Amino acid sequence: MSTIVKRIAAAATATAAVIALAACSAGSGSSSSSGGTHAPSVKIGLTGEPANFDLTATAGSAIPQVLMNNVYEGLVTLDQDGKVQPRLASSWTVSEDRTTYDFKLRPGVTFSNGQAFTADDVKFSLERIATSWKINQSKMSALDHVEVVSPTEAKVVLKAPSNSWLFDMTGTVGLMFDPSGVAKLASEPIGTGPYTITERVQGDHISLTARDKYWGEKPKVTDVRFRYFADAVASTNALRAGDVDMLFNMQAPDLISQFKADKKFQVMQGSSNGEVLLSLNNKAAPFNDVRVRQAIAYALDPQAIIDTAWAGNGKRIGAMVPPTDPYYEDLTGLYPHDPQKAKKLLKDAGAENLSIAFDVPTRPYAKAVSEVVVSQLAEVGIKATITTDEFPAVWLDKVFTKHDFQMSVILAVEPRDILATFNNPKYYIGYDNTTIAPIAAAADKGTTEQWIQGMREVAKKTAEDVASVPLFLFPNVVVANSKLQGIAANAVTESLVLQGLNWTS
Known part of the structure; x- marks a missing residue:
């Protein structure tokens, strides 16, 4: 992983002092001691820090969590109900054969470096995914080419109709880049969004400031600081002390009730696409044997994992499809908790007294879940030994990039990510997709009904094969100062x- 260049506008001799002062006092959104009013700034506590800013080469949610819709924008976006809405495109039309999208771009949009955003940037951004991106290339595989009709008109031509392409455009692959800025994506992101990155202190915080010349509605909160904490306890202590104003995706479920009882705070439990996934390396022994993978599924009790590891917060899912997806189907009954069936499958596979290396990232949910998984596997004679991998740097390098693991656990937060996870045998899970690939391809080109039916077949097949084990749907718990609105x-x-963030008086 490349080291991020700290963008701190101070002389080198004064840098340490500036950082120390900023970390203690700048960006406060808490009530002032004199007037009880709020400054137009917010501090947000998180537990997963980006390794760098290059979301075209570095996997994981930490980078788009900060940059997507804030620094970078796409032609389209998702609203809070999960519906596709215009962003940099004011409107679009689709051809009768569903292969051509004509986008009308908003006039007067500029990048943060002052360059105008035009249809040339649409062509550059989308076509370079096939040659320059290291991740998520498959999500733009339907693209044939982009035609520049005028500075504010871009014609996107697909190789074939696709039910998923426009939705995928609301994610990272749909973000627009300035050609002059892609050489420094890891350290200096340049986008059309309402904010710019103004400071990065690795291991501590990332600061954003609202742009004066943003094309859309100006943010009411002009300064935002993402603060990163090593563990959930430190983050909740910071919230209580007023050192942060909000915890997004709170990682201390046992403390939720305490915050609910305190009028100084508000607690929201939003919907989520995040699946807590027990990742199995299908290309490495013992998980190259489907019987061993099925034994793991029978050995685990997902509801007990939810209750023990996450205080009952979360929802069981039988496949890597949340209930909000159009092709959701309840598959939780495929592998009911049955230790005896697990033992028989292990015996049939010649895998009794099995020992497994369990790589666990340094995230609160992963630690809590892994301890319960180890205990449940022990009941069927499987010894799982935990190795703690620093996240994101070590886990991404060892598990995701080098595939040097047997079993791991990760929160997969990309929307509609079942194909991204299981339809590429070169992906770190290594699932043989020869059965599902033609089903998925036909579904994507078909009618809406054919797409839904086909994707349900994909979900059921991957669940039956236990490509990996989706343990539960992760709740998005937000705890914040009660006066912070627009979350x-x-x-x-x-x-x-x-x-949308704003302070009430």
């Missing part, structure tokens, strides 16, 4: 949307 509590994308 986008539903995690419909990876983005933490800042634009």
Whole structure:
């Protein structure tokens, strides 16, 4: 992972002092001691820090959480109900054969470096995914080419009709880039969004400031600081002390009731796309044997994991499809908790007294879940030994990039990510997609009804094969100062949307 260049506008000799002062006092949104009013700034507590700012090469949700919709924008976006809405495109039409999208772009949009945003940037941004992106390339595989009709008109031509393409455009692959800025994506993101990155102190915080020349509605909160904490306890202590104003995706479920009882705070539990996934390396022994994977599924009790690890907060899912997806189907009954069936499958596979290396990222949910998983597997004779991997740097390098693991656990937060996870055998899970690939391809080109039916077949097949084990749907719990309004509590994308934030008196 590349090291991020700190963008701090101070002389080198004074940098340390400036950082220390900023960390203690700047960006406060808490009530002042004199007048009880709020400054136009907010501090947000998180537990997962980006390794860098290059979301074209670095996987995980930490980068788009900060940048998507805040610094970078796409032609379209998702609203809090999960519906596609215009963003940089004011409107679009679709051809009768569903292969051509004509986008009308908003006039007068500029990047944060002052360059005008035009249809040339649409062509550049979308076509470079096939050659320059290291992740998520499959989400733009339907693209044939982009035609520049005029500075404010872009014609996007697909190879074939696609039911998923426009939705995928609301994610990272749909973000627009300035050609002059892509050489420094890891350190200096340049976008058309309402904010710019003004400071990065690795291991502590990232600061954003509202743009004066933003094309859309100006944010009421002009300064935002994302503060990163090593654990959930430290983040909740910071909230109580007023060092942060909001915890997004709170990682201390046992404390929810305490915050609900305190009028100084508000607690929201929004919807989420996030699946807590027990990742199994299908290309490595013992999980290259479907019987062993099925034994794992029978050995686990997902409801007990939810109750023990996350204080009962979360929803069981039988496949990597949340209930908000159009092709959701309840598959939780496929592998009911049955230790005896698990033991028999292990015996049939010649895998009794099995020992497994369990790589666990340094995230609160992962630690809590892994301890329960280890205990449940032990009941069927499987010894799982936990190795703690620093997240994101070590886990992304070892597990995601090098595939050097047997079993892991991760929160997968991308919307509609079942194909991204299981339809590419080169992905870190290594699932053999020869059965589902033709089903998924036909579904994507078909009618809406054919798409839904086909994706249900994909979900059922991956669940039956236990490509990995989706343990539960993660709740998006937000705890904040009661006077902070406009919080986008539903995690419909990876983005933490800042634009609507505001303080009440």
